[in-house]
Amino acid sequence: MSELFTCRVIAQVRCSGPVPTTVRAVAGSGDSEALTHIALRFGAVLFYLEDIEAVASLVEIVDQASDWADLVFGTRPVVPDLGDDEDDES
Numbered sequence: 001m002s003e004l005f006t007c008r009v010i011a012q013v014r015c016s017g018p019v020p021t022t023v024r025a026v027a028g029s030g031d032s033e034a035l036t037h038i039a040l041r042f043g044a045v046l047f048y049l050e051d052i053e054a055v056a057s058l059v060e061i062v063d064q065a066s067d068w069a070d071l072v073f074g075t076r077p078v079v080p081d082l083g084d085d086e087d088d089e090s
Contacts, residue, residue: 011045013044015042015043020041022041023040026048037049
């Protein structure tokens with residue numbers, strides 16, 4: 001495997017059901033430890049993506065997982081669109 005990438009931690013995480021997520025763009029400062037990055041939180045796992053190549057790699061692997069999801073887990077149930085309740089005038 002190529003050593004052109006850097007990931008400072010390797011971990012195994014098991015996830016099921018809805019997982020809380022957040023995404024933030026973080027502006028760096030003059031401090032070398034505080035780089036500009038995109039911070040992703042997936043449950044208790046944090047990702048700090050420090051360049052466009054890291055974002056592209058993550059998007060690619062998530063797209064591949066999505067392609068496999070229906071085959072591995074079966075198709076997802078269709079959730080009916082119930083509309084926006086705020087527009088009701090009753």
